[in-house]
Amino acid sequence: MRSLKILSFYPTKTFKLVMEFDNNEYRVLDIRKFLQNDQGLLKDICNNVNLFMSAELDEVAGTIRFSNEVDFDSNVLYEASQDLDDLMQGNRKSPKPQIITRFPENYQSKISKENERLLRFLKGNKLD
Numbered sequence: 001m002r003s004l005k006i007l008s009f010y011p012t013k014t015f016k017l018v019m020e021f022d023n024n025e026y027r028v029l030d031i032r033k034f035l036q037n038d039q040g041l042l043k044d045i046c047n048n049v050n051l052f053m054s055a056e057l058d059e060v061a062g063t064i065r066f067s068n069e070v071d072f073d074s075n076v077l078y079e080a081s082q083d084l085d086d087l088m089q090g091n092r093k094s095p096k097p098q099i100i101t102r103f104p105e106n107y108q109s110k111i112s113k114e115n116e117r118l119l120r121f122l123k124g125n126k127l128d
């Protein structure tokens with residue numbers, strides 16, 4: 001695999017990176033899952049939202065660097081992430097068919113009948 005570069009990215013407050021790679025793919029990485037067993041500076045990234053949000057693009061290397069000087073190989077980020085298009089299609093749920101119940105045109109609910117009865121009373125008619 002050739003060395004991929006990250007062209008742009010967007011960090012979220014839920015510890016996800018949405019990354020644009022130079023192969024025209026957009027990919028999403030959940031940094032908490034990616035670093036779940038790591039310690040030290042790596043663990044700090046997935047426990048501190050301010051540190052995570054401090055991420056910057058290293059345009060020369062084509063990767064992401066955090067303010068604690070941690071960066072990752074862009075190919076590692078690519079392999080660990082999921083294709084955004086695949087995620088979007090996987091979340092689409094086909095609508096469930098709904099059964100529509102239609103009442104007869106002359107149907108009146110109990111409340112409708114009571115309202116009509118009260119309207120007749122207000123107009124001066126006796127209550128039934």
